[in-house]
Amino acid sequence: MLADFSVSRLHQRLLSMGFTPGSVIRVLRRLPMNGNLYVEIAGRSLALRFVEAEKITVNVS
Amino acid sequence: MPVTAIALIGNPNSGKSSLFNILAGTRQKVGNYPGVTVDVKSAKFNLKSGETVTLLDMPGLYSMYPTGREERLVVDTLLHAGTGNCPDAIVYTVDASLLESQLLLFTQLIDLGFPLLLVVNMIDELEKRDLAIDLDVLRSRLGVPVLAVSSRTGENIDELKHAILDLVEKKQVHPKPFYTVPSDQINNVRYVFFDTEVGNEYFRLLQMHHADRQDKLSENQNTRLKELQDQETFQLLPAQVDETMDRAEKIKRLLAFAIVRGKGKRFDSNWFDRVLTHNYAGPVIFAAIMLFTFQAIFAWATYPMDWIEGAFAWLSGELTTILPHGWFSSLITDGLLAGLSGVMVFIPQIAILFFLITILEEVGYMARAVYLFDRLLQRVGMNGRSVVALISGGACAIPAIMSARTIENWKERLITIMVTPFISCSARIPVFALLIAFVVPYERVWWIFNSQGLAFAGLYVLGVVAALTSAYVFKRILKSRDASFLLMELPTYRWPDWTNVWVQVRTKVGTFVTEAGKIIILMSLILWALASFGPKAKMLAAEQEAQLESTQLGLTDSEAGDLLASKKIEASYAGHIGKVIEPVIRPLGYDWKIGIALITAFAAREVFVGSMATIYSVGSEDNSLRIREQMAKVIDPQTGKPIFTQATALSLILFFLLAMQCMSTLAVVYKETGTWKWPVIQFTFMTVLAYVVSFATYQLMS
Incomplete structure (x- = not known):
């Protein structure tokens, strides 16, 4: 469950792509050594970098 | 008669282009907006009423707060900024399976006051996901016409055409905004825009958000906007975030009524990805x-x-x-x-x-x-x-x-x-194909491969390595x-x-033909002139010499013709240039004849093969094998050894692999970067690198 993320330009982009607080994120795959993540949010599959993912706070369920 | 512009807008991957292809067929044109390198496809239709409708396929975008260049173009267009292509009505496409995330932009367009038609695309894929959409709920809640279609199966396409005609005719606007602009923002908008009446409040709010990129605000308006920003009563990012979250919340509530979920298992389209995106x-x-x-x-x-x-x-x-x-x-x-x-x-x-x-x-x-x-x-x-x-x-x-x-x-x-x-x-392929036999003799390797094929593959790898290494620099x-x-x-x-595949291939090949074609043909003409003309006396002498030799050796007509061509090119301006640059290319193992061929290769690399054929007088029979035989026989007058040794051939291959020998590419780099600085740097960098590598190779191997 997505809780929060820090404000940045990335912020707006994440929001417009469906990362709104309260949405459920599923991490489907990830590449080794803090590589890119392959996640699903609101039915949409997205690729994001580890550093981009670090900006997102989640509650693990 | 007036022209009505209808824009197809939607998120990337909402099937927008497919829909456009169905509607526009082969009448579409790819155009470039002035000053921006973004392709916008358009198609013109003449209606029975005499009205002309232009259908535009805009780049996909996610929201009116864009982050990319292509997205910004669309936003600028919708806010009338500069381009003057602002559409009169919008057909908005969504992927039926991704309604929740793709409606965000749609609600922003409602608030901007555009006449809209919502097209729920890829309706055929809903079943696989065990979903159903109640279109009536969408219609009544959003207050716009809604149509479900499938660009794949062609379902409801005729209805879509009717709906678009309806949209052109009525230009029906949604009665009330989807998102209520908070009162403090309204105050800000009124403060900045008290002197004009352009657009609605949301429209003006967006102009404030994008003020830095558009010259739409007057000087006074800008001053007032700055004032608000300095007082921190108007901050871009938090305002955008609040708005987006409010919209997302509303969409979620709306869809709770509109989407009917079945009990079936969720369709897992990511099955392939377990393999295709596997770490190893x-x-x-x-x-x-x-x-x-x-x-x-x-x-x-x-x-x-x-x-x-x-x-x-x-x-x-x-x-x-x-x-x-x-x-x-x-x-x-x-x-x-x-x-x-x-x-x-x-x-x-x-x-x-x-x-x-x-x-x-x-x-x-x-x-x-x-x-x-x-x-x-x-x-x-x-x-x-x-x-x-x-x-x-x-x-x-x-x-x-x-x-x-x-x-x-x-x-x-x-x-x-x-x-x-x-x-x-x-x-580069024909050049490599010509030269590789000098470097690697043909042999079978592990039954299925052959040595020359492997060397070819190696050259591709080397190109990739060169690209990645220089990128790092x-x-x-x-x-x-x-x-x-x-x-x-x-x-x-x-x-x-x-x-889509057909349109893409046609566009790419078209770019090659127009961008590269005109330069290659122009260069071909220049080189023809350089190779055909020369100082009169020398050209005449060359002709006589060729005639004399032909009769002495008793050559056939075609052989004599080849010899004449070879003698003439030596006496021509191209031959002179070749001789002038010989001292420069000598350390790489090339003589003046290769020099001529190298110069001609600056038009396009493959011209090298044809030039070699002419210079080594096999012109009339354009055949790699014969050129190769002929090349193998060439003796260097200074050393008395064959010119085309392994060292020379490899040095040449590496030169072709690394050097910037394509005028058309430089022209396109100029267009894409907007300055001559980068093509000049690129040319110098690549050619110097090629020279150094070929020099080292030749010197080490010979």
């Missing part, structure tokens, strides 16, 4: 796909290339007999036709490669390749998205460099543009302010839309 299997499969792709080019392109060459040879032969003998006939056949043939012969390879690349893009695989290689490419200063440009570079650097437009970060895009020409393009030198993003959608795997 992924890159291996990618390499296999690339191997197959390039193998396919070699296997399939040979036949059409032979036909094209054959056709030109026939035409040239016919014209020689028809036209009166002399310089004019030579200009047409050796200058114009040779140039034209040099352009046409690459079309099969380029078309096949772009056909395969477009399929990979269409099915959604390319996005996975981006995901896989982003890390590696980031290390050398590029972006995962550079993968597309680098692969396309295997066909032709020109469309490849243009495809780097999808990279938003300027530095990453620039580096991609700078290093893409290192990837071995189709024009550029990364270290260039400074950048922009943030770099990956964050991108991985679209669901789908069958390709063949109209």
Whole structure:
């Protein structure tokens, strides 16, 4: 469950792509050594970098 | 009669282009907006009423607060900024399965006051996901006409056409906004815009958000906006975030009524990805796909290339007999036709490669390749998205460099543009094919491979290594302010839309023909002049010498003709230039004859083969094998040894691999970067590198 993320330009982009607080994120795959993540949010599959993912706070369920 | 402009707008991967293809068919044109390198497709329709309707296919975007260049273009257009192409009505497409995330932008368009039609696309895929959408709920809650279609099965397409006509006629606007602009923001808008009446409040609010990029605000309005920002009563990002969250919340509530979920298992389209994006299997499969792709080019392109060459040879032969003998006939056949043939012969390879690349893009695989290689490419200063440009570079650097437009970060895009020409393009293939036999003798390796094929593959790898290494060097030198993003959608795997594939291939081949074609033909004419004319006395002497030798040796007519051509080119201006540059290229192992061929190769690399044929007097029989035999016989008068040793040939191959020898590419780099600085740097960098590497190779090997 997505809780929060820090404000940045990335912020707006994440929001417009469906990362709104309260949405459920599923991490489907990830590449080794803090590589890119392959996640699903609101039915949409997205690729994001580890550093981009670090900006997102989640509650693990 | 007035022209009504209707824009197709939607998120990326909402099936917008497929819909456009169905509606527009073959009448579509790809155009460029002035000043921006973004393609916008359009099609014109004449209605029975006499009215003309232009349908525009805009680049996909996610929200009215854009982050990318293409997205900004759409936003600027919708806010009337500069382009003057603001549509009168909008057809908005959404992927039926992704309604929740794709409606955000739609609600923003409602609030801007555009007449709208909501098209729920890919309705056929809903069943697989065990979902159903209640269109009536959408209609009543959103207050706009809603239509469910499938661009794949053609379901409801006729209804769509009617609905668009209806939209053109009525231009019905949604009665009340979806999002209520908070009162403090309304106050801000009124404070800045108290002196004008342009657009509604949300429209003006967006103009305030994008004030830095648009000259729409008057000086006084700008001053007042600055004032608000200084007082921190108007902050862009928090305001955007609040708005987006409010909209998302409302959409979620609305859809709770509109989407009917079945009990069935969720359709898992990511099954493929367990293999295709696997940590280890992924890159291996990618390499296999690339191997197959390039193998396919070699296997399939040979036949059409032979036909094209054959056709030109026939035409040239016919014209020689028809036209009166002399310089004019030579200009047409050796200058114009040779140039034209040099352009046409690459079309099969380029078309096949772009056909395969477009399929990979269409099915959604390319996005996975981006995901896989982003890390590696980031290390050398590029972006995962550079993968597309680098692969396309295997066909032709020109469309490849243009495809780097999808990279938003300027530095990453620039580096991609700078290093893409290192990837071995189709024009290098004939040169490599001619020279490789001097370097590696033909042998079978492990039953299925042969030594020359492996060497060929090695050259491709070397090109990639050169590209990545120099990218790293550029990364270290260039400074950048922009943030770099990956964050991108991985679209669901789908069958390709063949109209889209066709349009893409046609566009890419078209760019090659127009961008490269005109320069190749122009250069071909210039080179023809340089090679046909020379100081009068010397040309005459060459002719007499050739005649004398022919009679002495008792040559046949065609052999005598070849000898004459070879003697004449030596006496021509091209021959003079070759001799002038000989001291420079001598350390690389080349004589003045190779020098001539090298100069001609600056028009386009493959011209090298034809020039070698002329210089070594096998002109009339354009055959690699014969040129090679002839080349092997050439003796260096200074040393008395053959010129074409392993060392010379390898040095030449490496020169062709690394040097910037394509005027058309430089012209396109100029267009894409907007300054001569980068093509000049690129030319110098690549050519100096080629010189140094070839020098070292030749000196070490001989």
